[in-house]
Amino acid sequence: MTKRNAFSICLSLIVSICIVNLFLTVNKNKLNSKFLTNILFISDAIYRFNVNSLNSKYVSLPSNDLKQGVIVKNSEAKKIRDLSEHIDNLFAVLKINPIISSNLWTVANVYPEYVIPRPFREEYINLFDKDFAEENYLERILKLENIEKTLEGSGLTVFETVRVFGPYIEEGTNEELFSIYYPLYLEGVVFSVLVIDVKSNFLNDFIVDFNDEEFTWFEMSDEDRQSISTIIYESLALKTEDRKVGLTIKTSLLYNSLAVLICTLVIHGCFLTAVYIRRFYVESSIDRLSGFYRKDGFMSKKMSVSSICLIDIDHFKKINDVYGHIVGDIVISEVANRIKSSMRSTDLAIRWGGEEFVVIFNGELSFEQFSNKANGLLSIINNETINDIAVTISIGAIYSQSEMKLQEAFHLSDEALYESKNSGRNKVTIYRNS
Numbered sequence: 001m002t003k004r005n006a007f008s009i010c011l012s013l014i015v016s017i018c019i020v021n022l023f024l025t026v027n028k029n030k031l032n033s034k035f036l037t038n039i040l041f042i043s044d045a046i047y048r049f050n051v052n053s054l055n056s057k058y059v060s061l062p063s064n065d066l067k068q069g070v071i072v073k074n075s076e077a078k079k080i081r082d083l084s085e086h087i088d089n090l091f092a093v094l095k096i097n098p099i100i101s102s103n104l105w106t107v108a109n110v111y112p113e114y115v116i117p118r119p120f121r122e123e124y125i126n127l128f129d130k131d132f133a134e135e136n137y138l139e140r141i142l143k144l145e146n147i148e149k150t151l152e153g154s155g156l157t158v159f160e161t162v163r164v165f166g167p168y169i170e171e172g173t174n175e176e177l178f179s180i181y182y183p184l185y186l187e188g189v190v191f192s193v194l195v196i197d198v199k200s201n202f203l204n205d206f207i208v209d210f211n212d213e214e215f216t217w218f219e220m221s222d223e224d225r226q227s228i229s230t231i232i233y234e235s236l237a238l239k240t241e242d243r244k245v246g247l248t249i250k251t252s253l254l255y256n257s258l259a260v261l262i263c264t265l266v267i268h269g270c271f272l273t274a275v276y277i278r279r280f281y282v283e284s285s286i287d288r289l290s291g292f293y294r295k296d297g298f299m300s301k302k303m304s305v306s307s308i309c310l311i312d313i314d315h316f317k318k319i320n321d322v323y324g325h326i327v328g329d330i331v332i333s334e335v336a337n338r339i340k341s342s343m344r345s346t347d348l349a350i351r352w353g354g355e356e357f358v359v360i361f362n363g364e365l366s367f368e369q370f371s372n373k374a375n376g377l378l379s380i381i382n383n384e385t386i387n388d389i390a391v392t393i394s395i396g397a398i399y400s401q402s403e404m405k406l407q408e409a410f411h412l413s414d415e416a417l418y419e420s421k422n423s424g425r426n427k428v429t430i431y432r433n434s
């Protein structure tokens with residue numbers, strides 16, 4: 001593994017850990033805020049039900065059809081509140097609440113002498129007949145759940161009288177449930193209790209649904225599992241500032257590691273692709289014969305330069321004609337090699353034409369140094385033959401204190417080159433531009 005690869009993997013790993021942590025934190029907050037918002041929707045729906053039930057009319061029993069959906073204590077109730085529509089509405093609203101949704105089991109409104117459950121189950125008739133034989137239905141619930149009959153003197157707000165009980169197995173149906181008891185008060189005195197029964201798995205299902213929507217892998221923590229009643233009570237009953245809102249939620253180490261691994265592979269893959277694309281781009285911009293950059297990449301660039309040399313092999317056509325094109329190629333390649341050997345890493349060489357090259361000198365360079373470099377190029381070629389051929393070059397150069405566009409520098413160098421060629425070749429002509 002190369003150093004660069006190892007570095008990329010380490011960096012990808014660190015970035016992935018940060019991304020996964022951030023993702024989980026953001027979504028944990030999102031889950032808790034979704035939980036709280038929907039708890040408040042439940043409160044809201046119950047409040048509306050309360051108002052509606054206070055304003056509902058009374059209907060007579062037993063002649064009314066309503067009796068089918070009502071459990072009446074010893075047939076004593078002669079008049080009951082007509083709550084069918086409101087309780088059906090409440091049931092429908094709770095059914096689409098993401099916290100409860102398909103886990104909604106029963107909604108029941110309990111009055112002293114009658115109970116209106118939705119859905120109506122035959123098992124409830126026996127249950128109420130047996131358990132509530134001695135007392136009226138409401139009294140029994142208030143006693144069992146320790147709910148205040150009157151608000152006055154209790155020091156509690158209406159919301160704080162809510163009770164959450166569970167999990168327990170419901171007699172008759174054998175369903176494992178949580179029950180939320182919501183007492184309804186009129187002028188501070190309780191007149192009814194609304195009971196919402198949900199299957200015990202509701203909170204777990206809420207988290208699973210969230211996972212499906214948000215691609216998270218949250219699980220209920222043991223802490224949450226043991227305190228579902230408290231969590232629901234605190235969210236429903238307490239004032240915002242008193243609420244310790246929130247599910248603690250956990251994530252498994254296995255899934256966390258998997259997420260980090262996938263993330264690392266993706267980031268590292270992107271890095272490798274970027275390196276590959278860059279290499280492809282660089283390689284495709286290199287001239288194969290000389291190893292210099294190709295001219296096309298620089299034609300469009302609005303590059304600024306100060307000093308450049310334009311180098312042209314003398315009588316190259318003759319070399320081609322006498323020794324052949326292949327030898328001509330060898331000469332081009334060797335001339336390029338020799339130029340390259342006298343360049344600094346900051347300098348840049350471009351094959352500008354067939355046997356014409358441009359060398360751009362970057363960084364600080366005095367005129368004297370520049371002139372020495374140009375003359376050095378001349379002698380590095382003419383000092384030693386190439387394939388037993390005496391090869392010379394001519395150079396036209398521009399030396400400038402200030403920067404100018406590459407195209408402009410090239411034109412000036414071309415004029416200088418013309419002078420070198422006209423004055424016998426194997427020469428350097430430098431224009432100074434101040």
Ligand SMILES: Nc1nc2c(ncn2[C@@H]2O[C@H](COP(=O)(O)OP(=O)(O)OP(=O)(O)O)[C@@H](O)[C@H]2O)c(=O)[nH]1
Nearest residue numbers: 312313314315316317318320325326328329354355
């Ligand atoms: N072998 C070879 N020849 C090339 C290549 N590219 C261009 N040439 C040839 O280079 C020659 C350039 O000749 P000219 O432009 O007339 O210049 P010259 O003969 O060098 O004469 P001066 O520049 O005036 O000294 C042409 O014959 C081109 O065919 C190449 O890649 N390989």
